[in-house]
Structure formats: C-alpha cells, structure tokens
Amino acid sequence: MKYRSNETFTHKQADKIGVLLTNLGTPEAPEKGALKRYLREFLSDPRVVEVPKLIWWMILNLVILNIRPKRSAHAYSTVWTERGSPLMFHTQDQTNALAASMQQKYGDKVVVDFAMRYGSPSIKSVTQNMLEKGVRQLLVLPLYPQYSGATNGSTFDALGEALRKTRWIPDVRFISHYHDFTPYIDAVAGSITEHWAIHGRADKLIFTYHGIPKRYLTAGDPYHCECYKTSRLVAEKLGLGKDEYMVTFQSRFGREEWLQPYTDHTLKSLPEQGVKSVQMICPGFSADCLETIEEIGIENRDYFLEAGGERYEYIAALNAQPEHIAALESLIEKNLGGWECPERDSQLSAELATAMGSDK
Numbered sequence: 633m634k635y636r637s638n639e640t641f642t643h644k645q646a647d648k649i650g651v652l653l654t655n656l657g658t659p660e661a662p663e664k665g666a667l668k669r670y671l672r673e674f675l676s677d678p679r680v681v682e683v684p685k686l687i688w689w690m691i692l693n694l695v696i697l698n699i700r701p702k703r704s705a706h707a708y709s710t711v712w713t714e715r716g717s718p719l720m721f722h723t724q725d726q727t728n729a730l731a732a733s734m735q736q737k738y739g740d741k742v743v744v745d746f747a748m749r750y751g752s753p754s755i756k757s758v759t760q761n762m763l764e765k766g767v768r769q770l771l772v773l774p775l776y777p778q779y780s781g782a783t784n785g786s787t788f789d790a791l792g793e794a795l796r797k798t799r800w801i802p803d804v805r806f807i808s809h810y811h812d813f814t815p816y817i818d819a820v821a822g823s824i825t826e827h828w829a830i831h832g833r834a835d836k837l838i839f840t841y842h843g844i845p846k847r848y849l850t851a852g853d854p855y856h857c858e859c860y861k862t863s864r865l866v867a868e869k870l871g872l873g874k875d876e877y878m879v880t881f882q883s884r885f886g887r888e889e890w891l892q893p894y895t896d897h898t899l900k901s902l903p904e905q906g907v908k909s910v911q912m913i914c915p916g917f918s919a920d921c922l923e924t925i926e927e928i929g930i931e932n933r934d935y936f937l938e939a940g941g942e943r944y945e946y947i948a949a950l951n952a953q954p955e956h957i958a959a960l961e962s963l964i965e966k967n968l969g970g971w972e973c974p975e976r977d978s979q980l981s982a983e984l985a986t987a988m989g990s991d992k
C-alpha cells in the first residue's frame with residue numbers, strides 16, 4: 633500500500649494527545665566515522681546551507697567531509713560523558729521530567745517523547761510510534777526558543793516528511809518559537825540571578841547565540857530579531873542598563889559573513905576596553921551541547937583570558953532544571969488549549985465500524 637495505516641488500531645482504543653519535543657541531533661560517538669555520517673546528513677539540509685545544490689555537493693563531499701569530521705570528533709571527545717553526548721542526555725532528562733509531570737496530571741491521555749532532526753531517534757520513527765499508540769492530536773515543540781528557518785523551519789520539513797505517507801493524518805500543532813514567552817524569560821533570568829547569588833556580578837553579561845549567515849537575515853529570517861528580543865526581555869527582568877549587557881553570535885561556519893557581533897572577536901577586544909570580567913549565557917540553547925560546553929566554556933574563555941581578561945564564567949543552559957521544565961510545561965499546556973478532552977466521538981466510531989462491517 634502506498635499509504636501507511638495504524639496496524640494496531642481498534643475503535644475501542646482511546647484517542648491520545650502526543651507531545652513531541654525535538655532538538656538538533658548529535659553524533660553517535662565522538663569518532664570520525666560517526667561525525668562524517670552526522671555532518672553529511674546535517675549539512676546536506678538545504679534549510680541549513682542555502683547554496684546551489686551541485687556546488688554545495690562538491691564542497692561538502694570533496695572538502696568539508698574530508699577535513700571536519702576529525703576536527704569535530706576531537707572537540708566532541710572533550711564534552712562526551714558516560715551518558716554519551718550532553719545534547720542527547722539533557723534532552724532525555726527534559727523529556728522524562730515532562731512526561732512524569734504530565735502523567736500525573738493527565739494519566740495516559742498524553743504521550744510525551746522526543747526526537748532528533750538529524751540522526752536518531754528520528755522524527756519519523758517517533759511520530760509513527762506515537763500514531764501506533766493512538767495519538768490523534770500531535771503537538772510538536774522544537775526546543776529552539778528563537779525561530780530560524782535553519783532549525784525550526786527544518787524541523788517542520790521533517791515533520792511533513794514523516795507524515796507524508798500516513799493515511800490518517802492527526803491534528804497537528806507546531807510551536808514555531810517561544811523567544812518571548814514569559815515563563816521562559818523568567819527561567820533564563822532566574823538562572824542568572826542564581827549564578828549571581830553564588831559568584832557575584834561581572835562587568836558584563838553576554839548573551840551569546842548560535843549564528844546564521846547574515847544573508848538569511850536579509851532574506852527575511854526573524855532569528856536575529858528574536859535573539860535581541862529575548863535578551864532585552866531578560867535584561868529588563870534583571871533591571872540591567874544597556875551598558876551592562878551585550879548580544880553576540882557564535883559558531884561561525886565557512887567564510888561568508890554571519891550575524892555580528894561575533895562572540896570570539898568581542899571577547900578578544902573587551903579587555904582592552906576595560907571589561908575585565910564577563911558572564912556568558914546562551915539562551916538559544918535549551919540544552920548544553922558542544923557549542924556551549926566546548927565553544928563557550930573552553931575555547932572562548934581562553935580568548936578572553938589571553939587578551940587580558942581576568943574572570944570568565946559560563947552560566948549553564950536551562951537543561952532539565954525544574955524552572956525550565958515548568959516553563960516548557962506551561963508552553964505546552966497553552967498550546968494544547970481545546971485538546972484537553974481527547975475522547976473519540978463515539979458516533980464517529982460507530983459510523984466507521986458500520987462502514988467497515990466490523991466492531992473492531
């Protein structure tokens with residue numbers, strides 16, 4: 633059959649709500665081969681790299697995949713843990729915490745799971761598994777607070793692809809961003825306040841976000857504006873003046889111009905301007921990962937200290953902190969509005985049963 637059906641469907645089964653959390657995905661091991669597979673899938677996504685297909689195929693396969701996997705594997709080996717990649721285990725912890733809390737409130741009506749945009753568990757396999765469990769209403773939450781076509785847009789593509797061959801499409805809701813959602817802003821601000829309570833303040837608080845090519849912004853991607861808005865709202869919540877914080881962009885890739893100011897250039901130049909201590913926060917990363925632990929926690933620390941900086945602190949991502957889980961739960965509940973009563977219309981069941989000549 634061209635279109636897939638739910639193999640285990642019965643009319644008597646209760647309809648369920650599915651909550652699917654997604655994140656980027658991560659290599660299976662900090663090794664060259666695993667990195668090559670991961671980077672090939674990730675960097676072949678036209679939402680991530682907007683370069684004509686043939687030209688990019690040649691650059692990717694003849695240059696990048698011959699050089700980068702080894703270098704990236706080494707970087708990943710510095711953050712790898714007994715539980716594997718930080719991005720993976722933090723996402724698992726977030727999912728478990730949300731699943732436990734929602735189970736308490738809604739019992740088996742709500743199924744919570746996570747998937748990765750690249751690698752596994754894939755959006756396709758997890759979505760199909762949810763449909764098999766009787767999910768007829770699906771809420772998808774990509775864990776990227778600020779919308780970009782490269783991340784949230786790409787996740788939407790994968791969701792469409794996952795459902796493309798499905799016979800009976802569920803109701804679908806997609807949270808495309810939550811960069812200004814008050815409980816999220818409060819959770820970020822709260823984590824900074826907690827850090828201050830232990831370590832005191834620094835000369836500057838730096839909000840650093842993953843960059844994207846500048847031409848995506850000029851083509852209409854709202855990511856840049858959403859990063860600034862998140863930062864402004866957190867700064868307002870903390871009562872910070874404009875000279876007490878900055879917004880910068882990290883993780884450049886390739887030679888073209890990306891969003892500025894660049895995090896590394898900024899850190900190299902701040903000490904000579906009299907800024908001797910900084911605190912770094914990454915509100916665009918809902919989970920700690922290579923880009924926060926290694927790039928911000930290690931690499932950029934060295935730049936700042938080598939340039940004459942005296943104190944450098946990285947404030948951890950929200951990960952599975954209770955304030956973060958509570959914020960995500962209220963975001964989910966806001967978007968489940970009207971779906972709280974998922975009992976299937978009994979009349980529809982009866983009609984379908986008659987039409988199919990069964991009481992299945």
Ligand SMILES: C=CC1=C(C)c2cc3[nH]c(cc4nc(cc5[nH]c(cc1n2)c(C)c5CCC(=O)O)C(CCC(=O)O)=C4C)c(C)c3C=C
Pocket residue numbers: 656657658659671680681700704717719776780782783842843844845855883885916917920921922923
């Ligand atoms: C053209 C390249 C890239 C764009 C555009 C891009 C956007 C983007 N990425 C994230 C979040 C993450 N990126 C991570 C790693 C990572 N990103 C790129 C390239 C682009 N990202 C690469 C090549 C890598 C792999 C690491 C490396 O080789 O340097 C991660 C970490 C994943 C992990 O396993 O820990 C995250 C998270 C966002 C939010 C974003 C645009 C807004």
Ligand SMILES: [Fe+2]
Pocket residue numbers: 842883
């Ligand atoms: Fe990235």
Ligand SMILES: [Fe+2]
Pocket residue numbers: 883922923927
């Ligand atoms: Fe990086």
